[in-house]
Amino acid sequence: MATTVNNAFAEFMKEKVNLDQEKTKIARSSRDNLIDNIKGFSGDSDFFVVYTDKILRFGSFERGTKIRPIDDIDLMLCLSGEGTRTYIQSGEVFYINGSDADSKNGLMTDNTNYLNSTKVINRFISKLSDLQDYSKAEMHKNHEAATLQLKSYTWNFDIVPCFYTDTGFYLIPDGSGNWKKTDPRIDNERITDINQKHNGKLLELIRLAKYWNNRKVTIRIGSYLLECMILQKYENKEASENWWIDLEFRDLLNYLSSAILSDVDDPKGIQGNLNSFCWDDRCKISDALTNAYNKAVEASNMELNDKNQKGAITKWGEVLGSDFPEYTGE
Structure with a gap:
């Protein structure tokens, strides 16, 4: 429910x-x-x-x-x-x-x-x-x-x-x-280590980001590039005692809106820069991420400050699409 x-x-x-x-x-x-x-x-x-x-x-x-x-x-x-x-x-x-x-x-x-x-x-x-x-x-x-x-x-x-x-x-x-x-073993080991650092919760956040990315609200980011950007953030972030996927996703959208503007090094040290988007495309993707982040901020404010669960769920639906559940309370 x-x-x-x-x-x-x-x-x-x-x-x-x-x-x-x-x-x-x-x-x-x-x-x-x-x-x-x-x-x-x-x-x-x-x-x-x-x-x-x-x-x-x-x-x-x-x-x-x-x-x-x-x-x-x-x-x-x-x-x-x-x-x-x-x-x-x-x-x-x-x-x-x-x-x-x-x-x-x-x-x-x-x-x-x-x-x-x-x-x-x-x-x-x-x-x-x-x-x-x-x-x-x-x-x-x-x-x-x-x-x-x-x-x-x-x-x-x-x-x-x-x-x-x-x-x-x-x-x-x-x-x-x-x-x-x-050498994909490097990727396998890296994501395992960072996921364990964050108490096994990072993989689900990556999947949520991929879902948003696949909605085609902007130019789609390659799956591997998206993963590498997310891992960059969480490799250097301390584990949170309190992890709420909606708030993590909100902040991740903000991070990605900046990260997509920069080059992204291959963590294997083989391919060089993974971000092959031209500057105009980087900006388009960044704008879409910023727009989603702003809506996510509205949603979290409704939930945490206004105690408006219905409004927050509806706003999250604007970010994640029509398959996001509708409010079922009275």
Whole structure:
């Protein structure tokens, strides 16, 4: 019953924002089943040996920041270098020297000895297409992953082939046939640490911010960029003894309205500045965040100063949209 702002937010988060727990369990099970299926290809003459210990679950589903509905689940499927594949680096581009088996399987960039990441993805697609529980395998639009659609569920898997290097990072497709450096483990560990610092309450706030962002009241901020900006704030903020998600969200809107105007460094130290918006777009997003913040201030003033729960709930509806609960009191 949405008779108070607290009750309204609790209902909203449970029914509209947070993932359904049963569907989440099913999604995790289907992901693990897919991993087992791919392991079954390991060592095939037309495939690779899978490096099981370095398979990496990553992305917002793994970090606990995905909101409804479950649409995609990310997976980095690690392949073994088998002691024969090596790499060289030129700027931000990495080239992997392929093996004799790679050459026989037609996986090299033409007229080179370099393993072509696009051809590797296409080999994944070919193998995945033979699996019975899935309806379609195709190249992801960014040419950095294979997308696999399931027959029985609504979510897809984005499968990124990768190699783990002896210097402790991963190489993944760069969308142009070569490879690039990444390490999502840093993101996974960082968000876990900061969430624990704030008593396990930060993930839900991130999900609420993503919900607002997806309302398309302005130019949409990329999910990863949005997470990084929020983590910047809470990494340097002391844990609150009293945490109210509506008040945290109000203050977060104000913070983001300033943060979006600045560059945002990749916490992994790999990609550089993550904020690729031009100045005009940064300003448009900032204005929308400021507008939402001003309405949130009105809502909290109604609740805390005027003791007007109905007015506060209605005002929050202006910020979060028509799916936010209506006041149900007398």
